[in-house]
Amino acid sequence: MTDNEIIKLLENRSEKGLSELSKKFTRLIMKITRGILSSQTDAEECANDTLLSVWNAIPPDRPDNLTAYICKIARRKTINRLRYNKSPIRDSSLLTELDECLPSGARSIEEAAELSELTAALNEWLDTLSEQNKRLFMERYFNALPIKDAAKVCSMSLTAATTALSRMRNSLKNYLDERSLL
Amino acid sequence: MNKINPIFSALSGVDERHVPVTQVKRPLRKPIMLAAAATAAALALAVGIRNWDGIIGNHISPADTSVNPSGAVYDGVDRTSADSGISDSPESNQIVIPEDFTPLKLNIPDDFYKYGEIVKTESYEMNKIHYGRSYTFHYDDISSMFDEFGFSPLINENFTEEGVYPLPYIFNPDEPLVFVSEIIDVPNSMRVGFNYNLYDKVADKLIHFDALVLSCESDRDYFIDMIMNYPYKELITLDDGSICNISYDYSEALFFQNSNSVFYQISIYEHEKEKGSSTITQVLADLGVL
Numbered sequence: 001m002t003d004n005e006i007i008k009l010l011e012n013r014s015e016k017g018l019s020e021l022s023k024k025f026t027r028l029i030m031k032i033t034r035g036i037l038s039s040q041t042d043a044e045e046c047a048n049d050t051l052l053s054v055w056n057a058i059p060p061d062r063p064d065n066l067t068a069y070i071c072k073i074a075r076r077k078t079i080n081r082l083r084y085n086k087s088p089i090r091d092s093s094l095l096t097e098l099d100e101c102l103p104s105g106a107r108s109i110e111e112a113a114e115l116s117e118l119t120a121a122l123n124e125w126l127d128t129l130s131e132q133n134k135r136l137f138m139e140r141y142f143n144a145l146p147i148k149d150a151a152k153v154c155s156m157s158l159t160a161a162t163t164a165l166s167r168m169r170n171s172l173k174n175y176l177d178e179r180s181l182l
Numbered sequence: 183m184n185k186i187n188p189i190f191s192a193l194s195g196v197d198e199r200h201v202p203v204t205q206v207k208r209p210l211r212k213p214i215m216l217a218a219a220a221t222a223a224a225l226a227l228a229v230g231i232r233n234w235d236g237i238i239g240n241h242i243s244p245a246d247t248s249v250n251p252s253g254a255v256y257d258g259v260d261r262t263s264a265d266s267g268i269s270d271s272p273e274s275n276q277i278v279i280p281e282d283f284t285p286l287k288l289n290i291p292d293d294f295y296k297y298g299e300i301v302k303t304e305s306y307e308m309n310k311i312h313y314g315r316s317y318t319f320h321y322d323d324i325s326s327m328f329d330e331f332g333f334s335p336l337i338n339e340n341f342t343e344e345g346v347y348p349l350p351y352i353f354n355p356d357e358p359l360v361f362v363s364e365i366i367d368v369p370n371s372m373r374v375g376f377n378y379n380l381y382d383k384v385a386d387k388l389i390h391f392d393a394l395v396l397s398c399e400s401d402r403d404y405f406i407d408m409i410m411n412y413p414y415k416e417l418i419t420l421d422d423g424s425i426c427n428i429s430y431d432y433s434e435a436l437f438f439q440n441s442n443s444v445f446y447q448i449s450i451y452e453h454e455k456e457k458g459s460s461t462i463t464q465v466l467a468d469l470g471v472l
Binding site for chain 2: 063064065067068069071072075076079094095098099101116118119122123126134135138139141142143153172176
């Protein structure tokens with residue numbers, strides 16, 4: 001079933017829309033939630049929460065890109081779970097790596113997270129990357145794939161991916177520093 | 183509170199155009215039990231109509247509606263009297279397959295079967311379900327198979343015993359757990375011990391399974407161990423109106439996938455088909471589990 005067909009079902013409040021949504025996207029959602037959360041149960045709950053959120057949001061929302069829309073919701077749900085449920089992150093190196101982009105004494109999570117400028121800057125910075133590098137960065141830090149899996153997805157060797165990620169983190173740090181965002 | 187890197191958080195808000203949208207092509211990081219021995223289509227299809235679509239089985243057999251009230255599968259043949267569970271001819275059977283039933287939905291492509299050696303000659307396909315085939319896998323094939331399909335096999339060669347086909351034990355804690363077994367024509371005692379050994383090897387991993395579905399009533403000690411030692415989140419019995427009392431000559435297992443794309447395992451062990459009269463619920467009740 002196409003994304004548009006699923007959206008139409010959701011707009012018509014058809015429960016089939018929810019089941020089709022689940023059938024098509026649960027695996028993808030679980031990739032994100034399970035990639036970040038160490039707890040399988042938490043990951044499954046976040047996946048269910050994501051599906052419910054999509055069900056509640058469409059309508060009135062009508063995303064142009066249903067997959068990306070769902071990924072973003074899944075990620076938010078997962079991070080909320082991390083934050084509020086004290087659920088340990090599955091791969092601690094994921095955040096440690098990104099900490100390289102932060103100066104020491106970075107502001108609190110809440111303060112920083114509220115900075116819409118940061119997201120805007122990330123959007124701009126991502127635009128500066130090659131498609132392959134952007135994909136690699138997002139697979140690693142958005143979808144929380146292990147580096148070796150992200151490398152595989154991007155048809156890169158593990159070494160090349162590790163190096164590219166390191167360079168991108170440096171690049172991001174400089175980019176954010178120049179804009180005094182962190 | 184977990185310290186969450188603000189960049190990591192902020193990434194959730196980036197434009198959708200930046201979000202990788204490739205669908206997942208590999209199984210979830212969930213353990214999967216794959217038994218390449220003869221599988222029970224009767225059970226599979228009965229389970230399938232409970233919204234657990236995506237069953238894969240290499241041995242699709244009909245079931246007797248007298249023990250399968252769901253009517254998902256029917257041929258009027260008393261399977262308990264069949265020697266292997268493999269039907270002899272397509273004409274003798276009528277398999278009713280739900281329209282939305284897609285047996286190869288677990289991202290295991292058709293090519294998967296090329297690694298199987300057909301050990302029974304009665305073989306044909308019906309509605310894309312491989313029917314009446316029994317597959318035997320060998321070490322080299324298994325390695326190739328999982329290389330090709332993205333698994334990381336670890337082969338435990340301890341299970342090569344005379345009369346028992348090689349049983350690859352494939353496990354990597356960071357990868358889906360895939361277990362391929364094939365047991366043919368071995369004495370019951372060997373088979374039981376065999377399975378005990380196997381589960382001892384993976385016991386600490388079995389907690390990852392969400393459910394255990396049992397479908398036969400023999401070898402209760404085995405079930406006791408399975409049920410009592412491993413904290414399955416869910417115990418599904420098969421005589422809840424869908425199916426019960428399946429009896430086969432082989433150890434059997436099959437895949438299925440529920441609507442949440444979570445893989446479960448079904449293991450069916452029937453060693454003494456003469457005892458195939460009671461239901462699993464009776465067994466579990468006798469055991470004090472239910």
